[in-house]
Amino acid sequence: MTLKVLVVDDSSFFRRRVSEIINGDPRLEVIDCAVNGREAIDKTVQLKPDVITMDIEMPVMDGITSVREIMRQQPTPILMFSSLTHEGAKATLDALDAGALDFLPKKFEDIACNRDEAVSLLQNRVREIARKGIFMRRASPASSTLASSPALDARKEPTLPKRPLTDKLNSAKPTPKRVAGSFQASGKRYQLLAIGTSTGGPVALQKVLSALPANFPIPIVLVQHMPATFTAAFATRLNGLCKITVKEAEDGESIRPGCAYLAPGGLQMMVDGRPGSSRIKLVDGGDRMNYKPCVDVTFGSAAKIYGNSVLSIIMTGMGADGREGSRMLKSAGSTIWAQDADSCVVYGMPQAVAKEGISSEDLPLDRIAERIKIELNLV
Structure with missing residues (x-):
């Protein structure tokens, strides 16, 4: 047709x-x-x-x-x-x-x-x-997640007064299953949350990150396929909507709990150092890479540094970026979840990890933040 x-x-x-x-x-x-x-x-x-x-x-x-x-x-x-x-x-x-x-x-x-x-x-x-x-x-326009503004959704819940960026930084092979009903924490201990996304990602990330509490206990690395001129504006917008700190990542900066680091467009973002004293490493995107930034690059580096203590999520997006990085994380013992087909704008990237049996849970967008908080014992 x-x-x-x-x-x-x-x-x-x-x-x-x-x-x-x-x-x-x-x-x-x-x-x-x-x-x-x-x-x-x-x-x-x-x-x-x-x-x-x-x-x-x-x-x-x-x-x-x-x-x-x-x-x-x-x-x-x-x-x-x-x-x-x-x-x-x-x-x-x-x-x-x-x-x-x-x-x-x-x-x-x-x-x-x-x-x-x-x-x-x-x-x-x-x-x-x-x-x-x-x-x-x-869905009716009034109830459709995609037809409503995530910015407005974020304002429905009480939020803490916004603090300056510096103040916020200094605070503290199974088949993927469709998750329904209540969640239970696995008992694993995590030192990093990693999220990769592309088409539909800006709206999806706003929905997830705006629901996380200000006392979020671990750092977050974000990879969103986006032009270089967009990532700074996007990070600023997310920081204004979220209780956690969100910023465009800078080369060499220390990775701190409660802060989300958005990979700059046109560059590759890696995690370097060791758990507890890791830092951001930015390198040239390179002509051989289809995506700049690339989820595989960031996830692969996280697997080397953090081993089995990464909670990672592949969200809506076209293509298969994130599949190989997620495979590396799973081999190291880390946890991989995927956004479900119905709530994705494009079910490409999540499908790539689900089809290979890499992800362990299949999550609707409107329950991803809830699932993260339960897994990290924040509720």
Whole structure:
């Protein structure tokens, strides 16, 4: 069945360019275009596309407002196009908060090394997020996790007053099973929490991290596939939403309990040293690596330093990054969980570890934080 796509952009050149690429895939068809956010809402309700591609800055109504209203009226998978600037990063994160599922750079030369690769990536991304449409439409807009803002969700629970960053830092082969009902702690002792994710990850990470307590007892390393200009803005946003400290990782800094270190875009993040006095090591991304940062690199280094005392989670994302790093962690005796298929935007990375029998639990997004707290005896 051909997937119907609505292209939204105020630039006639960009609408034509995106439409040509999408229509170049026989599995996709551009059914119409819209030139502003207001028109996008009307055509979404009328035409019920399977996927929408959306610009952020447009006349009459901007893309963020349009996404929010579409999620209220006719929940639909939306792929945002963004500029790779600091302001573009903030706007894109706002769009993801509003309910968009993923984003790509608006300059195609920033997507990939050559045109063919960029074309393939855009087509694949549209097809992948289209699969989420059926789950989005099963839920009412008011109850849909993906249609609501994680930022608003985080504010529903009482939060402690925010402290300066420095103050916060100085405080303290089985088949994966579907987890249901109550959880029980395994009794293992952990010294590091490691999370890897990609497509759909920004929203998922906000939901999980914002539910962790300020006294979280171990450090956290985060790998989210994201451009270099986005990670600093994303870390700042997470830090404002969370009780724990969240920051973009810096080379050579000590790893402290209660702090989450987000791998910078364009670099590889490793854990170095020894448990109790470990530190962050950042190295050049390298041309041979498909992902910069790469979950496999970070997880592999954690396995060498922490051995059997890592709690690791592979969350929503396209591809199989994290599978080999998780395999190394499991061989060292550490614990690997995977996000379940229904709650993923793209069930690629979690499926890769689940299919290989590497992960031991299959967790819905809205229960991952609860499961972490029980495992670490925080409740």
